[in-house]
Amino acid sequence: MLVLSRKAGETIWIGEDIEIIISEVKGEQVKIGISAPRSIDVIRGELRQDVSTSNTEAVLKNIDIFKSKK
Amino acid sequence: MNLKTAYSGEVEIDTAEILKFEHGIPGFESEKEFVILPIEDNEEFTVLQSVQTEALAFIVTNPYNITVNYNIELDEATVHALQIKEQKEVAVFSIVSLKETIAESTINLKAPIIQNTSNNKAKQVILNNEDYSIRHLISSESQKG
Numbered sequence: 001m002l003v004l005s006r007k008a009g010e011t012i013w014i015g016e017d018i019e020i021i022i023s024e025v026k027g028e029q030v031k032i033g034i035s036a037p038r039s040i041d042v043i044r045g046e047l048r049q050d051v052s053t054s055n056t057e058a059v060l061k062n063i064d065i066f067k068s069k070k
Numbered sequence: 071m072n073l074k075t076a077y078s079g080e081v082e083i084d085t086a087e088i089l090k091f092e093h094g095i096p097g098f099e100s101e102k103e104f105v106i107l108p109i110e111d112n113e114e115f116t117v118l119q120s121v122q123t124e125a126l127a128f129i130v131t132n133p134y135n136i137t138v139n140y141n142i143e144l145d146e147a148t149v150h151a152l153q154i155k156e157q158k159e160v161a162v163f164s165i166v167s168l169k170e171t172i173a174e175s176t177i178n179l180k181a182p183i184i185q186n187t188s189n190n191k192a193k194q195v196i197l198n199n200e201d202y203s204i205r206h207l208i209s210s211e212s213q214k215g
Contacts, residue, residue: 038146043196051181051196052097054204058167058178060117060127063077065168066109 075119076127078107088121089185092151095194096181101126104192115166118183133164136177136208144184148195152186161185165194166208173209180204 004012012020017037024031034042073083083105094101103121114135120126133140142162144154154160164182169175179202185192 039150041145041147041196047196048096050204051178051194054167054178054181055095055097055128055165055194058128058165060076060129060168063109063117063129065170065172066112066115 073105073119073121074124075107075117076125077117078119081107087190089190089192091192091194093193095183096196098126106130116163118163118165129166129168130163130183131166131177133162133177133179133182136164137179137206140179140202142182142195142197142199144195145198148184148193151193152184152191153189154186155188159186159188161187167205173207175208176205177208178204179206 006012006022008022008025010022014020018040019035021033021035022030023033036042071083071085072080074080087105089104089106091102091104093099098120101120101122104118105121107117107119109115109117115129115131118128118130144160148154162182162184165178167176167178180199181194181196181204183192184195
C-alpha cells in the first residue's frame with residue numbers, strides 16, 4: 001500500500017478525475033474532502049465492513065425453516 | 071447447464087438467467103455469478119445460489135413485501151455500473167439472515183441487491199439512507215400489518 005504524508009490543505013490526485021483533499025486535522029480526527037465522478041462509489045469503511053459481516057452471517061446453513069412450515 | 075446447489079440438489083439452469091456481480095458482494099468479492107432458485111411451496115422467499123461455490127447460498131426476498139413504504143433512490147454509480155436506462159428494468163431484492171423463525175430473522179434493507187433485468191448485471195448497493203438498517207427485524211413489520 002502506498003502511504004503518503006500530507007498536511008491540512010494538501011491534496012492527492014488518483015488518476016485523472018479523483019481528488020482527495022485533507023481539509024482539516026484536529027486531534028485524532030481528519031476531515032477529508034473527495035471530489036470524484038458520480039460513477040464512483042464512496043463508502044465509509046466501517047459501513048462496508050458491517051455489510052460484509054452481515055452477508056457472512058446470512059450464508060444459508062439449512063432450509064429446514066421452510067420445510068417445517070408445511 | 072447443470073448446477074450443483076447447496077439445498078436443491080443438482081438443477082438445470084439457463085445460463086441467460088445468471089446474475090453477474092462484477093465485483094462480487096461485500097465479504098464475497100470473488101463470487102461473481104449467482105442464480106435465483108425457487109423454494110418449494112414458498113412464494114415469498116427465494117434462494118440466491120452461487121454458481122462458483124456449491125455450498126454458498128443466501129435467502130433473498132422482495133423488500134417491498136416486508137416493509138411498507140420502502141423507497142430507494144439509485145445513485146449514479148449504480149445506474150452507471152448496471153447500465154440502467156429505464157426504471158422498469160430494475161429489480162430489487164434483499165438478503166435475509168435466517169434465525170430460528172422467520173419473525174426473528176432480519177432483512178438487510180440498507181444494502182439491497184439491485185438487478186438490471188435487461189442485462190442481468192447486479193450489485194449489492196449500500197444506501198446512504200439512515201432510515202434503513204442492515205439487520206431489520208422482520209417481525210417488526212408483521213406486527214404492524
